[in-house]
Amino acid sequence: MGLSPRLLAHAPPIGGRQTLDEYLSHGGYEGLKKALSMKPDDVTQMVLEAGVRGRGGAGFPAGRKWSFVPKNTGKPVYLACNADESEPGCFKDRQIMERVPHLLIEGCLVACHAIGAETAYIYIRGEYPQAIAAVEAALDEARAKGHVGANVLGRGGRCDVWVHQGAGAYVCGEETGLLSSIEGGRGYPRIKPPFPAVEGLWGCPTIINNVETLANAAVIVRDGVEAFRSAGDDDTTGTRLVGISGHVEKPGDVEIDPATTTIRELIEVHAGGVWKGRELKAVIPGGSSVPVMPAAAIDVPFTYGAVQAAGSLAGAAGVIVLDETTCMVDALVNLMQFYHHESCGQCTPCREGTGWLEKLVTRIWRGEGTLRDIDLLDSVADTVGGAQQGKTICFLADSAVMPTKSFLKHFREDFVKAVEEGGSPVFRARRKRGAAAGAGA
């Protein structure tokens, strides 16, 4: 609480874009100037000391990631900015891209300097036309003024930044699926090893960072490590951009101090509370893939560690709020349709298993399930994957499993009710209206 925003400081209201001149008037590209006067390794060291963890969901320390780039391979190094933001419930990166795109570009340039890259790709999801337009416009300005291109800030170094538009696949937000997509191939995640830092784009060392992570890198170099660490705690340094959606009065994004802001405060203070005066039922705190938290568990700060200790993950900070009227079977059907639809189909467990999970939960949703189907759903989820299983190349299958397992763990009674009462409330209402032809929303 009481935090003055950093990433969104001086950001125009939603719908507006900060121009290069406006950005420069607020100290824009000062971080880049500072970075270019430093040795690349010192920039990496600074980001490492700042302790910023990946904001795309995994929370891996960005500085450590940068340090994995092998030296003197004779190959070019690439930076790929993950701006796919494909996780349901997440819409925080678009705030940076649409409103303060130069902050992202500066972050890309700082990172490129640190890792020795001359080319950065910003992979923006195709469903974000405003973000694409804003970043492209900002890049035009930056190129025209020499911030991006052959001679960055007149210091002789080259750094090109390109926007690559996604085509609508969730799995292309997985970092190696994203690389496959940039290369023009199917958006298939890749087996590791080789790790992207060693063999990424076109077989060359590649660092993949989330939009907010890179924006933070610019802030770290501009303001210094100590200033950066004045928000957050040792586990989660710096601020976090959080998107709050679902059954709240004022859905939207907010930049918070994760160490001093609890999930309850996110909902009640920043999002105007649960809508229509209703009670809270559950929160999915980190985007649709993470385990659901029952209302009683949400009095925890929004740090990676605290949310994990409370049984979920802060993930990509997409807080989905579900009120007391929600049937969790309805919610899970929606999620399983999504994961089944988005599985790339490469690995057996995900290709076959996400469809099975959807079929099972749909059967319960339609009131055609039995109590045994509830146990079967739980058991099939274990068969498909789950955290710390390693059955698949990427986490998509686990992302379907984690909600399934946690929904059943915390809200089994909703599933039992759907079995006993002939379907979920939404299904029964639809059937009553004669519109329950299928599971499609």
Add this chain to the structure above:
Amino acid sequence: MSMVKLTIDGCEVEVQPGSTVIQAVRAMGADVPHYCWHPGLSVSGNCRICLVEVEGMPTVQISCNLGVRDGMVVHTQSAKARAARKDVMELLLINHPLDCPICDQAGECKLQEYSFEFGSDGSRFAFPKVHKQKHVRFSEKVTFDAERCILCTRCVRFLDEVAGADELDIVNRGDRNEIAVARGGELESPYQMNVIDVCPVGALTSTDFRFKSRVWFLKQTRSVCPGCSRGCNVTVGARWNRLLRLVPAENAAVNRWWMCDDGRFTYKAVAAGERLGAPLVRRGGALEETTWDEALAAAVDGLRKCGVDLVGVISARLTNEEIHLAASVLDEVGARARGHVSRTCAQDDLLRTGDGNPNAAGAALMGVPAGVPSLDGAKGAFLCGDDLDGDAAALAALDGLEFVLYAGTHETATMRRAHVVLPGVTSFEKDGSFTNVDGRVQRVQSVVAAPGDALPDWK
């Protein structure tokens, strides 16, 4: 470089650095179940059946992409590894059709094998299966069944990486994924039929062999392809004394795991045309059936009369043993010249050599060079395994000779000009050896019985 030492299922193993765990397991003579991994292709890591447990690693690991490290302790048979593989197996089968009774792959199907080994006795999946395209024509040689496909991408990788023909890819997404021919065309690679062999299930089948026989009824014989001088090792499948298919047999030094499509169809020539089943001698202008004794007597008589004026054409399609004996006959008679008919075939950098004689090297080593010697001034000719049908001038020259001995397998224009005809057998009907283009002597084995009284030329 020093070897890497690791422990697999309690056994200490030493392997080359850079090896993967699955290679180490195989080096000790064991194996890990696998579908997508193939020793001759890149690692794709998608089938997830080769999961193993490694001490110190929190998750199970795919052994096909896990590099060995000194001191690594691997468990391929631990409860955790087996349970993970069982889970993958169950998922592989939920949408797989239960059409084993009519599937060509039955009997050599990895799904069947691993199901038998560690699958369940029932399915917990009680929904309609996902339906996809069936009997899709990929080309005149390859037929595809998308429902049987487990999307392991071996076929995609084979064509791309080995055949150099990027002709297959995956379309759609998730459990709607299907293999498809790129750009909507048909497979064109002359090596395309290898995708049938690398397919671990019944998704890619040979249009030629489809529904001909259950594979467990095939008499399977290891031999050598007679299509060119590469000498690709093959397994010949036969039933009812009929040749039904040739598939490559692994030989790291010759053909690795592959063979060309042309080679697979060499068996067709055996039953094509009119086979010679009995010795013939010319009596009053016409060839008449006779006994081996009479025919051989007539042959010896004819050859002796020619003496030094005999010309020998000894085929480089014959085995070393036959060439040696035929050459001995020429030596005995004192024949003045000998050679074999040259044959060309397609040539490329993978396997096909361009030399259509499987034993050209063997023939040359035994003094039977390429090329038919001139028949000018000769009295007689001994044509052993070769005919001169492709050479009109030579064929005409035969008409002017006093004696022509023909030993061959089929009725030909050359044969109709002979005075004595000895019925021979094809390389699928006899034992012997071929010497390949690299000088490697390889064993040819009899697969089926020859028609009638035909005998190998060495008999």
